[in-house]
Amino acid sequence: xxxxLQLLILIHFTGVAQARTxxxxxxxxxxxxxxxxxxxxxxxxLVSGTVSEGTIRVDKTIxxxxxxxxVIDGGGMGDVLYxxxxxxxxxxxxxxxSRHSNLDDQAGIKVNECRGVVIADxxxxxxxxxxxxxxxxxxxxxxxxxxxxxxxxxHMANGIHLWKCNNATIRNNRVEYxxxxxxxxxxxxxxxxxxxTKHNLRYGLHFMFSHRDAYEDNHFEDNGAxxxxxxxxxxxxxxxxxxxxxxxxxxxxLLKEIxxxxxxxxxxxxxxxxxxxxxxxxxxxxxxxxxxxxWALRLFANAIDxxxxxxxxxxxxxxxxxxxxxxxxxxxxxxxxxxxxxxxDRDGYGDVPHRPLGFFTLLVExxxxxxxxxxxxxxxLLDRAERLIPSLTPESMKDDKPxxxxxxxxxxxxxxxxxxxxxxxxxxxxxALFFIPAGPWQDEKCRMMNEKxxxxxxxxxxxxxxxFPFPNLPHTHG
Amino acid sequence: xxxVFKYTLIDLARNxxxxxxxxxxxxxxQGLFALEGDPTKALLSLVQVVMALVPLIAxxxxxxxxxxxxxxxxxxxxxxxxxxxxxxxxxxALAAALLLAQAIGLxxxxxxxxxTVAALVxxxxxxxxxxVFAALGALIALKQREKARGVGVALAIWFLFVLVYDALLxxxxxxxxxxxxxxxxxxxxxxxxxxxxxxxxxxxxxxxAMMGYSGAIYxxxxxxxxxxIVAALILSLWVAVPVLFAFRVFRRKDL
Numbered sequence: 001x002x003x004x005l006q007l008l009i010l011i012h013f014t015g016v017a018q019a020r021t022x023x024x025x026x027x028x029x030x031x032x033x034x035x036x037x038x039x040x041x042x043x044x045x046l047v048s049g050t051v052s053e054g055t056i057r058v059d060k061t062i063x064x065x066x067x068x069x070x071v072i073d074g075g076g077m078g079d080v081l082y083x084x085x086x087x088x089x090x091x092x093x094x095x096x097x098s099r100h101s102n103l104d105d106q107a108g109i110k111v112n113e114c115r116g117v118v119i120a121d122x123x124x125x126x127x128x129x130x131x132x133x134x135x136x137x138x139x140x141x142x143x144x145x146x147x148x149x150x151x152x153x154x155h156m157a158n159g160i161h162l163w164k165c166n167n168a169t170i171r172n173n174r175v176e177y178x179x180x181x182x183x184x185x186x187x188x189x190x191x192x193x194x195x196x197t198k199h200n201l202r203y204g205l206h207f208m209f210s211h212r213d214a215y216e217d218n219h220f221e222d223n224g225a226x227x228x229x230x231x232x233x234x235x236x237x238x239x240x241x242x243x244x245x246x247x248x249x250x251x252x253x254l255l256k257e258i259x260x261x262x263x264x265x266x267x268x269x270x271x272x273x274x275x276x277x278x279x280x281x282x283x284x285x286x287x288x289x290x291x292x293x294x295w296a297l298r299l300f301a302n303a304i305d306x307x308x309x310x311x312x313x314x315x316x317x318x319x320x321x322x323x324x325x326x327x328x329x330x331x332x333x334x335x336x337x338x339x340x341x342x343x344x345d346r347d348g349y350g351d352v353p354h355r356p357l358g359f360f361t362l363l364v365e366x367x368x369x370x371x372x373x374x375x376x377x378x379x380x381l382l383d384r385a386e387r388l389i390p391s392l393t394p395e396s397m398k399d400d401k402p403x404x405x406x407x408x409x410x411x412x413x414x415x416x417x418x419x420x421x422x423x424x425x426x427x428x429x430x431x432a433l434f435f436i437p438a439g440p441w442q443d444e445k446c447r448m449m450n451e452k453x454x455x456x457x458x459x460x461x462x463x464x465x466x467x468f469p470f471p472n473l474p475h476t477h478g
Numbered sequence: 479x480x481x482v483f484k485y486t487l488i489d490l491a492r493n494x495x496x497x498x499x500x501x502x503x504x505x506x507x508q509g510l511f512a513l514e515g516d517p518t519k520a521l522l523s524l525v526q527v528v529m530a531l532v533p534l535i536a537x538x539x540x541x542x543x544x545x546x547x548x549x550x551x552x553x554x555x556x557x558x559x560x561x562x563x564x565x566x567x568x569x570x571a572l573a574a575a576l577l578l579a580q581a582i583g584l585x586x587x588x589x590x591x592x593x594t595v596a597a598l599v600x601x602x603x604x605x606x607x608x609x610v611f612a613a614l615g616a617l618i619a620l621k622q623r624e625k626a627r628g629v630g631v632a633l634a635i636w637f638l639f640v641l642v643y644d645a646l647l648x649x650x651x652x653x654x655x656x657x658x659x660x661x662x663x664x665x666x667x668x669x670x671x672x673x674x675x676x677x678x679x680x681x682x683x684x685x686x687a688m689m690g691y692s693g694a695i696y697x698x699x700x701x702x703x704x705x706x707i708v709a710a711l712i713l714s715l716w717v718a719v720p721v722l723f724a725f726r727v728f729r730r731k732d733l
Binding site: 246247248249250270271272273292293294295314315317318337363364366367368369370371372373374375376377378379380381 | 516518519522525526529530640641644645647648651652655659660663667672673676677680683684685686687688689690691692693694695696
């Protein structure tokens with residue numbers, strides 16, 4: 001809306017003749033084409049009813065506004081709307097009937113070589129390409145609902161497709177049942193925010209050769225392979241949700257040949273692979289949550305100088321896997337639910353390093369059928385032995401400062417969080433387990449222990465005292 | 479048979495071991511759910527406990543109980559009743575008692591803390607394991623005259639199923655990894671009842687990983703309706719065959 005306003009002001013000051021508003025009702029009194037021809041730059045055309053006139057070309061600065069029932073039906077002739085004028089606004093239409101063709105990319109709304117186009121609040125129904133921006137600058141695509149048709153990959157194209165664009169904004173759209181939900185190729189300095197892409201055949205979002213872009217607060221669910229970012233640099237990926245992207249080659253996020261990216265505050269859940277990192281340099285992966293994935297992180301040995309910090313790994317079948325022994329990346333200060341160490345100095349970080357790469361992960365990497373032994377007694381014994389005496393797992397794959405608790409999002413740092421007193425209430429379980437009746441003396445003792453924890457002198461004996469609070473046994477003197 | 483069932487069940491209800499088993503499971507399950515903030519995570523830990531502990535307890539308890547009630551069995555055998563009725567009543571009572579204990583010890587905490595499909599599959603496969611290993615236990619106890627030997631054999635069988643079989647299978651997999659072993663992997667993994675039960679649970683809790691390349695062949699087979707029926711069939715065979723053999727042995731046995 002602000003853009004439309006800016007546009008009006010712009011038109012006003014550039015001295016274009018007074019902007020007029022035309023109304024057009026589909027199927028009565030002339031065609032929309034004639035209406036567009038008649039209109040001067042800066043005019044608004046208010047459309048109602050169904051317009052079916054084949055491809056409609058918009059080559060000057062006008063505003064196309066749809067009433068509630070406004071439908072533009074391409075009738076399978078080619079592109080439905082073909083926009084080449086600068087600052088064109090297309091708002092509130094239902095658009096259908098683009099031709100399906102693999103020879104020339106036919107789209108519901110095609111924008112070609114122009115500036116400042118706004119496409120907002122439209123419904124694009126079963127188009128081949130839905131919204132196709134080629135060589136567009138400063139475009140805004142907002143609040144559209146893009147629904148494709150489930151089918152085979154040969155007969156499907158991308159929902160929102162950008163090629164050689166600059167400074168585009170893709171905001172709050174919903175894209176379902178296309179090949180790629182949102183596709184970027186040679187697109188720079190653009191933002192993708194608050195979109196939802198689901199059930200797309202290939203990727204929810206796909207980057208190729210696109211630099212300095214950001215995508216934030218998007219929701220990617222049940223796409224063929226989640227999000228793919230390839231051959232790009234300076235991509236910021238923040239606060240997105242990658243859910244339920246499952247299958248043999250499905251990833252929540254696939255990174256291939258990415259330099260200088262950042263992945264911050266995202267959630268990866270129920271994916272076969274959370275993030276796959278292949279041939280990437282200098283990626284910061286911070287404060288993400290990986291829950292219930294098959295493989296939370298697949299880090300190939302050709303990734304260099306990636307930094308993993310403040311991430312939460314919980315309930316994944318495998319936390320990290322790799323295909324080599326050299327790990328030139330850093331992995332410190334993450335929370336691993338498999339971590340079995342202790343934190344005697346109470347600084348919030350475990351005192352012994354955590355090795356996230358399990359022996360069993362390597363076994364499955366070598367022999368995929370070994371997957372059947374997941375969670376068997378045999379495998380957990382092997383894993384435990386390997387953690388004690390690492391022989392096969394790479395030495396450098398470790399977290400030297402594993403967090404004792406999952407970091408809390410937004411604000412308080414995890415170390416702060418750990419200054420809370422030891423949760424003595426859980427000791428009740430030990431009492432129950434060992435049938436030790438809890439007496440009033442224990443409350444006093446726990447309070448004293450709480451005081452002591454905050455002081456620097458702590459010893460293993462104190463841990464024993466807390467877990468087995470027999471007052472008179474020798475190991476309690478400490 | 480019903481009378482034997484009734485009196486054996488009453489005897490079992492007074493047995494400290496059964497009560498202890500129910501309490502132990504209850505404490506383990508409750509403890510895991512209380513210690514782990516995330517119920518899904520607790521469920522994962524519980525899977526490992528169930529897959530190792532349940533067969534052991536079912537096996538050892540059945541063996542020990544069969545020896546301990548030998549005198550009672552002899553007393554019954556002199557009564558005018560068929561031997562199959564005696565054994566049938568005893569086995570039914572054992573199964574009922576163990577299943578009840580398991581329902582309290584495992585089913586109840588699962589129902590309270592994590593009423594999911596995964597939990598349902600876990601308690602169902604746990605129950606199947608109880609039946610399978612109780613049946614095996616009965617057969618062992620009838621085959622071996624000495625109690626110490628019987629318990630020894632039971633432990634060996636448990637060890638075989640829970641550890642040795644997996645180790646051998648994995649060794650085979652890695653040794654023969656250059657050959658097309660795919661057709662043999664699924665049936666070999668499905669033969670061992672513990673592995674089979676674990677696969678059924680894994681298809682629920684590790685679904686995301688099983689959808690990947692590594693788990694695909696297991697998922698495609700055991701994840702289908704047909705595969706589930708086959709799995710149930712295999713587990714029933716693991717119950718039926720030892721029980722039939724037990725009846726055969728018991729009919730001819732010189733008590």
